[in-house]
Amino acid sequence: MKILSYNVRGLGTFEKRNEVRKLVTDNKPFVLCIQETKMGTVDEMLVSTLWG
Amino acid sequence: MLTVWDHSVVDVWTISSFGHVLVIRGRVLISNEEFIITNVYAPCDTALKQALWGRLQSLAILNVESNLCFSGDFNSIRTVAERKSRGSVFRQQDADIFNSFIDESFLVDLPLCGRLFTWYRGDRVSMSRLDRFLLFDKWCLTWQNCVQIALQRGLSDHVPLVLRSEEENWGPRPLRILKCWSDVPGYADIVRVKWSSFDVHGWGAYVLKEKLWLIKGCLKEWHQQHTLNMERRLCLVKDKMSNLDSKGETFFLDEAEVMEILELSEKLHSLSWIQASMSWQKARQNWLQEGDANTNFFHGLMSYCRRRNAIQLIQVNDVQVEGV
Numbered sequence: 001m002k003i004l005s006y007n008v009r010g011l012g013t014f015e016k017r018n019e020v021r022k023l024v025t026d027n028k029p030f031v032l033c034i035q036e037t038k039m040g041t042v043d044e045m046l047v048s049t050l051w052g
Numbered sequence: 053m054l055t056v057w058d059h060s061v062v063d064v065w066t067i068s069s070f071g072h073v074l075v076i077r078g079r080v081l082i083s084n085e086e087f088i089i090t091n092v093y094a095p096c097d098t099a100l101k102q103a104l105w106g107r108l109q110s111l112a113i114l115n116v117e118s119n120l121c122f123s124g125d126f127n128s129i130r131t132v133a134e135r136k137s138r139g140s141v142f143r144q145q146d147a148d149i150f151n152s153f154i155d156e157s158f159l160v161d162l163p164l165c166g167r168l169f170t171w172y173r174g175d176r177v178s179m180s181r182l183d184r185f186l187l188f189d190k191w192c193l194t195w196q197n198c199v200q201i202a203l204q205r206g207l208s209d210h211v212p213l214v215l216r217s218e219e220e221n222w223g224p225r226p227l228r229i230l231k232c233w234s235d236v237p238g239y240a241d242i243v244r245v246k247w248s249s250f251d252v253h254g255w256g257a258y259v260l261k262e263k264l265w266l267i268k269g270c271l272k273e274w275h276q277q278h279t280l281n282m283e284r285r286l287c288l289v290k291d292k293m294s295n296l297d298s299k300g301e302t303f304f305l306d307e308a309e310v311m312e313i314l315e316l317s318e319k320l321h322s323l324s325w326i327q328a329s330m331s332w333q334k335a336r337q338n339w340l341q342e343g344d345a346n347t348n349f350f351h352g353l354m355s356y357c358r359r360r361n362a363i364q365l366i367q368v369n370d371v372q373v374e375g376v
Contacts, residue, residue: 001195001217005123007210019206030061034054035093035125042054
């Protein structure tokens with residue numbers, strides 16, 4: 001079991017998404033919990049940029 | 053807030069959310085273990101936090117038997133040591149309500165590895181441990197050796213945290229024997245016969261290993277027939293004896309019955325001896341035996357000891373060495 005938790009302080013910018021993606025590829029968590037996305041809606045597109 | 057999971061590893065069937073919380077329920081595909089993971093982003097206001105702890109606590113009470121984990125930014129610290137700043141901004145009341153939530157929900161707060169704090173203000177002076185994982189006891193039993201690691205800080209002023217459990221591989225289990233077995237008639241014969249009956253080919257060490265493994269199975273079976281539950285065996289003998297004794301008090305016993313009493317008394321002595329020998333040998337693992345009736349408690353105790361004794365980080369001449 002592996003969980004990654006991150007208060008990202010806004011997921012709007014490309015750099016932040018890239019950082020999260022790097023965290024996911026490096027750590028390969030089962031579940032990823034992000035706080036403070038500062039985004040009204042999250043769509044499939046965004047998730048796929050995070051997880052691929 | 054956002055919770056994402058890997059479809060190839062976990063299966064999630066329920067998603068729910070209420071103020072500041074995102075809950076997912078699912079299972080790990082390989083091991084089939086079910087879980088509830090709660091993503092928490094707590095507000096700053098003390099009253100709002102108190103309300104949130106109340107909601108989380110009722111979630112905890114409703115799911116006592118689950119593998120439950122709270123993860124996220126709790127915007128709270130537990131002790132003065134979890135914050136460093138120029139002035140003194142530690143709010144005891146805030147810490148008290150957070151601590152009582154953790155205690156009353158029976159949550160395990162793992163030590164943080166890699167760093168002391170999880171949030172660093174831009175002024176380089178203020179830092180606190182705002183993020184954490186809070187786990188149910190049950191979680192720690194299902195996924196043993198859980199560690200909570202703070203990773204490198206990146207663009208955010210918070211640090212990403214990883215909770216992971218690693219299965220420790222202690223190698224094959226050793227063959228253990230009880231000393232008292234040799235006191236039971238027939239033990240030596242069965243070992244000799246079984247040992248020579250195994251047909252294993254290969255190089256010497258392999259043959260030995262395989263034979264030890266095979267004899268382990270035979271001994272287990274033999275133990276069940278001969279030396280398992282000594283207490284009950286002793287009771288049976290004692291019952292028979294007292295039946296004959298009480299019969300002897302009113303009637304005369306015939307020769308066969310007298311012989312039986314003698315045999316029973318001899319058996320009682322040898323069984324008592326075996327039981328004593330067994331207890332002596334098992335004394336060190338007595339708590340394990342006792343634990344059968346209260347396994348959860350003893351497993352909890354054990355994982356607590358293991359956590360406490362584990363060395364996560366060593367500092368050698370100002371250099372920190374992790375993963376030792």
